[in-house]
Each structure stands twice: as structure tokens, then as C-alpha cells.
Amino acid sequence: MSAHLILQDIAIRYANKTIVEDISFALKEGEIGCLLGPSGCGKTTLLRTIAGFERPTHGKITLRGNEVASPSLLVPPEKRRVGMVFQDYALFPHLTIEQNIAFGLSKQSKPEQLQRVDALLTLIGLSHTKKRYPHQLSGGQQQRIALARALAPKPDILLLDEPFSNLDVELREHLVHDVRQLIKSEKVTAILVTHDQQEAFATSDKIALLNDGKLIQWGSADELYDQPNSVFSAEFIGQGTLIKGAIKKGNDGTNNLQTEIGNLTIPEHIAHNDAVKLLIRPDRIALSNNESDISVTLVSKSFRGGHYLCSLETNNKQLLTVRLPAQNTPAPGAQLFITVSLSNTTPIIY
Amino acid sequence: MALPSSNITPSASLQAPSLLFRLRSKFTSSNLFILFLFSTIALLALPVLTVFSFIFEPASDVWNHLVNTVLSDYLTNSLLLLLGVAAGTLSMGITTAWLTSMYDFPGRRAIEWALLLPLAMPAYIIAYTYTGLLDFAGPVQTYLRELFGWQYGDYWFPEIRSLFGAICMLSLVLYPYIYLLARASFLEQSVVTMEAARTLGAGPWKRFFHVALPMARPAIVAGTSLALMETLADYGTVQYFGVSTFTTGIFRTWFGLGDQGAAAQLAAMLLGFVLMLILLERYSRKQAQYHQQSSRYSIHKRETIIGIKRLIASFLCFMPIVLGFSIPFILLAQWALGETIDSAFLLLAWNSLTLAFTASLLALTLAIILGYGQRLFPTKTVKAGVRVATLGYAVPGTVIAVGIIIPLAWIDNTIDAWAIETFDVGTGLIFSGSLFILLFAYLVRFLAVALGSVESGLQTIKPSMDDSARSLGFTPIQVLRKVHLPIIRPSLFTALLLVFVDVLKELPATLILRPFNFNTLAVRAYELASDEQLASAAPAAITIVLTGLIPVILLNRSINKSTLDNHQ
Numbered sequence: 001m002s003a004h005l006i007l008q009d010i011a012i013r014y015a016n017k018t019i020v021e022d023i024s025f026a027l028k029e030g031e032i033g034c035l036l037g038p039s040g041c042g043k044t045t046l047l048r049t050i051a052g053f054e055r056p057t058h059g060k061i062t063l064r065g066n067e068v069a070s071p072s073l074l075v076p077p078e079k080r081r082v083g084m085v086f087q088d089y090a091l092f093p094h095l096t097i098e099q100n101i102a103f104g105l106s107k108q109s110k111p112e113q114l115q116r117v118d119a120l121l122t123l124i125g126l127s128h129t130k131k132r133y134p135h136q137l138s139g140g141q142q143q144r145i146a147l148a149r150a151l152a153p154k155p156d157i158l159l160l161d162e163p164f165s166n167l168d169v170e171l172r173e174h175l176v177h178d179v180r181q182l183i184k185s186e187k188v189t190a191i192l193v194t195h196d197q198q199e200a201f202a203t204s205d206k207i208a209l210l211n212d213g214k215l216i217q218w219g220s221a222d223e224l225y226d227q228p229n230s231v232f233s234a235e236f237i238g239q240g241t242l243i244k245g246a247i248k249k250g251n252d253g254t255n256n257l258q259t260e261i262g263n264l265t266i267p268e269h270i271a272h273n274d275a276v277k278l279l280i281r282p283d284r285i286a287l288s289n290n291e292s293d294i295s296v297t298l299v300s301k302s303f304r305g306g307h308y309l310c311s312l313e314t315n316n317k318q319l320l321t322v323r324l325p326a327q328n329t330p331a332p333g334a335q336l337f338i339t340v341s342l343s344n345t346t347p348i349i350y
Numbered sequence: 351m352a353l354p355s356s357n358i359t360p361s362a363s364l365q366a367p368s369l370l371f372r373l374r375s376k377f378t379s380s381n382l383f384i385l386f387l388f389s390t391i392a393l394l395a396l397p398v399l400t401v402f403s404f405i406f407e408p409a410s411d412v413w414n415h416l417v418n419t420v421l422s423d424y425l426t427n428s429l430l431l432l433l434g435v436a437a438g439t440l441s442m443g444i445t446t447a448w449l450t451s452m453y454d455f456p457g458r459r460a461i462e463w464a465l466l467l468p469l470a471m472p473a474y475i476i477a478y479t480y481t482g483l484l485d486f487a488g489p490v491q492t493y494l495r496e497l498f499g500w501q502y503g504d505y506w507f508p509e510i511r512s513l514f515g516a517i518c519m520l521s522l523v524l525y526p527y528i529y530l531l532a533r534a535s536f537l538e539q540s541v542v543t544m545e546a547a548r549t550l551g552a553g554p555w556k557r558f559f560h561v562a563l564p565m566a567r568p569a570i571v572a573g574t575s576l577a578l579m580e581t582l583a584d585y586g587t588v589q590y591f592g593v594s595t596f597t598t599g600i601f602r603t604w605f606g607l608g609d610q611g612a613a614a615q616l617a618a619m620l621l622g623f624v625l626m627l628i629l630l631e632r633y634s635r636k637q638a639q640y641h642q643q644s645s646r647y648s649i650h651k652r653e654t655i656i657g658i659k660r661l662i663a664s665f666l667c668f669m670p671i672v673l674g675f676s677i678p679f680i681l682l683a684q685w686a687l688g689e690t691i692d693s694a695f696l697l698l699a700w701n702s703l704t705l706a707f708t709a710s711l712l713a714l715t716l717a718i719i720l721g722y723g724q725r726l727f728p729t730k731t732v733k734a735g736v737r738v739a740t741l742g743y744a745v746p747g748t749v750i751a752v753g754i755i756i757p758l759a760w761i762d763n764t765i766d767a768w769a770i771e772t773f774d775v776g777t778g779l780i781f782s783g784s785l786f787i788l789l790f791a792y793l794v795r796f797l798a799v800a801l802g803s804v805e806s807g808l809q810t811i812k813p814s815m816d817d818s819a820r821s822l823g824f825t826p827i828q829v830l831r832k833v834h835l836p837i838i839r840p841s842l843f844t845a846l847l848l849v850f851v852d853v854l855k856e857l858p859a860t861l862i863l864r865p866f867n868f869n870t871l872a873v874r875a876y877e878l879a880s881d882e883q884l885a886s887a888a889p890a891a892i893t894i895v896l897t898g899l900i901p902v903i904l905l906n907r908s909i910n911k912s913t914l915d916n917h918q
Contacts, residue, residue: 052548053545076548078549079551081551084545086542088542091546092543092561093543095564103552106551106556149546149550153550155549159549
């Protein structure tokens, strides 16, 4: 089966400013994708291009097998069958909740419209708000109505622009989960824009990590976490420390990466003179009682509820981050011994 | 000799405060100020209240005569005029507002501000200019006759001096009210809301009728009620075109039939219409707050249109400017160039300018007192009082004139009778026969304009600034002089200017209340035009129009500034 949404080599430029460049990825039907990146990386522009509000200056976008955008073609948003949830929800202030959700259903008969509206309102648990106006609803409720309105016409693709950013933290965690379930139950393909990796991990099947207008990495959440392909990926996602290493040719012809916390056999495609770093996640480090292991000093610790996030320093002044259980954590200044598991660690060329 | 009160030592006053001391403590400066505030408010509300009181007056013979003969004409004509002007201003105002805020086409920027130009054109001036252009002896019909060899009666040509003509004239100069408010509303509407409509499959027509227009409805209703208030207030146009409405009826009843009571009753009816419009306007403004949601990224992108659509858009936006300003202005300029400026004209201009300047200074002073009074005593009573005092902005000049002349004439006559009885010498008409009455009428009508500017200026000063100045030992009056007035100087200037221009343009109240043989530019232009001396009226008329351009420029500048602020 071919992909549902395909972006091929998309670039968007305004005047002389390049917003995004060389963006290619594909989503299967029913998958939830995520555009993740710091502010200003071009993720919202990319989403608006998929929606049809912007025209790509290069490349093409295919939706359900039909080309919808290229430098010479721009299917307008109203003809594209996209559903969009906006950052500030953009509910129509002069229409009731019911009328808002039914707005995109004008081609259907009145009973059909009502049925669809009722079904969606039940699904999001807001049936009682049917006759109210948007300004009478809380932020979280407005967000769910916006989602229902976008889903109502059964769009080919659902686009969500930072849908959780206007909500407070507690509500957010709750809703992120609900939203994923709702999208999955409607079996709609979706793309979400966010700068928050937790949101991305909790909602998405595939993540496009963007920086400075470029697609840095495309993959599932655990791929991004375990096998970052760049210094940016490694630093943007999760915690951890990057350690420099030197490559030595082993006697058997294999490449051997030597670092001060251990050695690692690395793939042959990495050239002898490449500069290489290793990402060490906190969970790769364990305390040991063996004095022949790596000796470190506990520099500082900060309480994270249930565990401490601790900074360790090796004898060569290399800092490492580690999680230690809240009970019996030594005081800063203590001498400790650690082991580091390097299996399945991919070196990053920079 | 020292006054007894100053002899009171602290200990003595503690034991038994004298009566004088207690009285003095009642008359603190703030109590005196409040007293002054409310007397001013009462004075300003007097005309409107006087007219209202005539609702309960028993019907006179003249009134019964009016009811049996012309009242239904007044009613139908006024209602038709309102309906026609509403239709005309709505179609022009909304079309131009929508096109200039959503699309980009050649000349859009210039058109945007030029669409405000007709605001500078008083309706009575545009009315007689078009009469000069379109009536039987005018250049258009003369040209047609020469071209086709027609004679009188050979052809049909629309009669400009008719109800329909009045509707056209008023619509041409009043549509900017709707244009301004609708445009602001279209621009403030979150761009995202329109985008949301697009993603839900709504094409341009559905977006306009189902999203943009309903969302702008409160603003459009507010603009329409302003335009209709002006329509009801108009006297010059309808009188010149021979359309009998309430305003002309009030004139005729007063001066033709000599019945002040019946005239006041007509005025009370007219006031009823105005009050409905005021309520409508206030209600819409309240509604507007639910209909406007600002957006974080509302950088407005206009769609560029091409081909025939572009031509149509440019044409639709150019027409109101050409018809409402360019044609009458060019015609007036042409006529004015043919006239010589004599000493009579200079005297006229001097009269108008000094009168307008005095009125605007008085209005500004009162506006500062009321505006600062509200700030010092922000109680519900004071605020309500100030609203009542500024009700005059919506009341037609004829109604104000009637409401002022009745009580002042009574006072004059009472004083005169008393003086004759006591001194054997009459005082004449001290108030109602002098410029005092005219200035009083202007204050009632235009104080709201000045107060609006002063209030918006004062709002920019944080209350903590008052507090800090007071804590540094300044009295409220010193705070006003040293802190507020210097800060809001631009607003004060605007207030002065706006009242100045409004007074210069004012016609009906001036016509009724001016002292014998005292003329202003507006009155003279109107009189000459009524006598069919259109060209002689041109110098006065064009002076009024040119002065009227000043507030248009100011308005345009403040709009540009606020849109600039929004984008930063």
C-alpha cells in the first residue's frame, strides 16, 4: 500500500528567506505524525503548506494519491479535505457549539449533520454544551470542540497546530492522551505540530525532528531516543551527555572507538578521520562497588520526585548525568564507581 | 480683623466646634467640585429634558392640525429616508470595507484613506452642488439637450430634488461611518477564524456571509445607527430638496405656524427615534466584545486579485470617492474661483472662526472638568451624569435649539418683566438674543466629541501616576496641571480641533439660534444656495469642506498608528 501523505523535497522561501528546505517524509493511512522542533524551525509553516495556506517553492505534496501542492499547483484549503485545529482554536464566536461542529457538514442533510454532531459531542463528553457559545466554555473544552469540528467532515488528514500550548500543564497531560485516542478511534491520518517532546512522544507514531528549516531526523519515538543521528537530535531529545572519542583501527581490521568510559566497536562506514561522539543516556549508567570501574565524583544533585538527577565528574573533568534513587543518595563530593553500558549505542558523526 | 473662624484653636475646636466650622467642613473643596459638576451636567441636560417634558403637554390646536395633515408625511418621509440611507450606506460601506481589507488591487492604499474623504463634505453642500450639476439648467442636462437636440419635456431625467435625491446625497457622505467600523472589524477578526472556515470547505462567498459578516454585525449595526442619527439630524438637505421630514416640520411649525409647543412635541417624537438608535448602538457595542477574538498571529495577508475581478474591485471602491467627494469638490472649486473674495466674506469667515474657536475652547474646558471629575470621583452617579450630559451628540440640532430657546426665553422674559416692574427699564433678551445661546447649543451638541478625546487621553495615564503625584504632596488640581494636562496635550489639541470643525459645519441650530443679522459661513452658504445663487455660495462652502478635511487627516493618521501598533 502506498503512503497516504507524501512530502517530496519541499522547500518554502519568502523573498530571499528560506523557511524550510529539503523536507521529505511519508505517512501511512491512520498514522499520527509529529513535526517537532524549537520555535522558528519552520514547523508551523510546513503544516500550513500541507493545509494549503502556503505554496511550496520547490517539491510536491501528495495526499491520497492526488498531487495537491507544487510550485505550479495549489489546491486551496477549502478543496483539500483537511481538518485543522488551530493554536487558539478559532471557534466561530457567533455560532453555538452545535453550529460550530456542523459548519463543515453543509453538504449533508440536516438529520445526518445532527447525528454526526451528537456522536462527536458524546465522544468528547461535552454533549451538555451543545447550545452554548464558545466564550462560555473553558480553554480545555474549546480545544476539544475545535477537534470535533475539524473531525466532523471526516477529513483526509487532520492537522493540529500546537493544540495543547494554551492549556495549563495538568490539563495538558490529561488531554494529550484523550486526543490520541480520539484520532485513533476516528481512524484519521494526522499531523501535529509541537515544540514539546513529551507531547510528541505521547501522541505520535512518527516524528519529524526539525531544526532551522531542515528535517534532522524522521522516525518513531524510540528511534529518536535511542539512535539519534546528530548532535542536535541527541541534545534536543531526552537527557544525556555527549562524549568525544577517538577511532583506532583494531588488529582485526575493525574500527574501534576509544573513550574514557570504555571502548566500542563501530561500523566500518565511519571513516578513520571522522570526529565522533557517543551519547550516554542517564539510564545507561549504573553504580558499582568495584573499584576497578570508572571513578567519579558526585558534583551536584537535584530532586525530581522519586529520584535525583545527579551530575558526576570523571577524573578527566568529563561530566555525566545519572538518575539515582531518592533513598540513600550520597551527598555532593562523594567518590563513586560506575559502569556504563555501551551496547546498541550508535556513534554520532559531527 | 481676623475672622472668628480663624480664632478657633485646635483645643477649642475639639471641645465645641462652632457652627461656622461645621458648615465649612461641609463645604470642602471636593464637595463644591461635585456640586459644580452636577450643576454643569444639569445645565447640559436641560434642552433634552425640556423637549422630553413636552411629551406630557396637552395637544394644542396646531398639534391637532399637524396630526390631521402633515404628520403622516413627516413620518413616512423620515422612515423612507432612514430606510434608503441605511440601504445606501450599508451597501457602499460594507463593499468598500470588505474589498479593502481582504484584497489587494492597484491603488488600494490610497483608496483606503480616500474613502474617508466624503466625511468632510456636509450633506447640504453636496446636495446643492449636485443640484447645480444635474438640474434642468445644469451642465449635464444642457449637454444632453445640445447633443440630441431635445427640448424641455422631450426627455425624462431623474429629479435630483426629491426624496430619492436626498437618500443619495446622505448615503454618499454618511457611508464612511459603516466603512470605518466594518473595516476595523474585518481587520480585527482573527485571520485564523477565516482559515478555519477554509479548512472546513467554505468558499469565498460562504466565508463572507456565514463567518465575516455575522462576526462584524455588531460593528456594522453601530456604524449604521451613527449614520442614521446623522440622517435624522439633517435639516439642510431635506429642506433644500423640499422633502418634509421631522426637522423641516419643526422649523415650519415654529416659524410658520408660530406654535412652540407643537414644535417641541414634534421634536420629542424625533428624539424618540434618536433614543432608539442610541440604545441600538450601545447594545451592539456591548455585543461586539463577544464577537471579536484577537489572535496571536493575525498578520493579515491580503489576497491579490487579478484580471476582471481587479477592475471591478477598483471600480466599486473608486465610485463612492468620486461621487461623494471628487465631483462636488471640483465643482465647488470651479465656482469658487469665479467669485471674488470681498470684505463681506472676510467678516463672515471671521465670525465663523471666532465663534468656532470660542465654542471649542469652552467645550475643551468643560470636557477636562468632566473627564477629570470622573477620574477623581469614579462613582456610578458621576458616570451616569456625564453620560446624560453628553447625550446631545446624538440629538439633532433643531431639537437642541427648541430645547434651549424655550427655557432661556422664559428666563429672559421673567428678568425683563421684573426689571420693568422694578426699574421701569426692560432688559431685553439677555440670553436668547445673544451669542450666549448659540455657544450653549454648541456645547450641548459637541461636548461629547471633546470629552471623547480627553477621556481617551486620560485613559493612557495609569492611576498609579495620580497616586504617586499625590503622595509627593500635590493637590488634585496641581496633579491635573503638572501631570495630566502636559501628558495628554495631543488629545486636548484633537478635542479642540474636532469641536472647531463641527461648529463650523453646524447648520440647523445656528440657523434658529443666531442673533439677528449674525451670519456664519454655513448659514450664508445655505442661504445663497437656497436663493439659487450656487456659485456665490461656493467660497463659503469650500472653506467649510477644506476645514472639514483636517479631522479626516487626523482620523487617518490615528488609524495608521493603531494598525502599526498592532503589527509590532
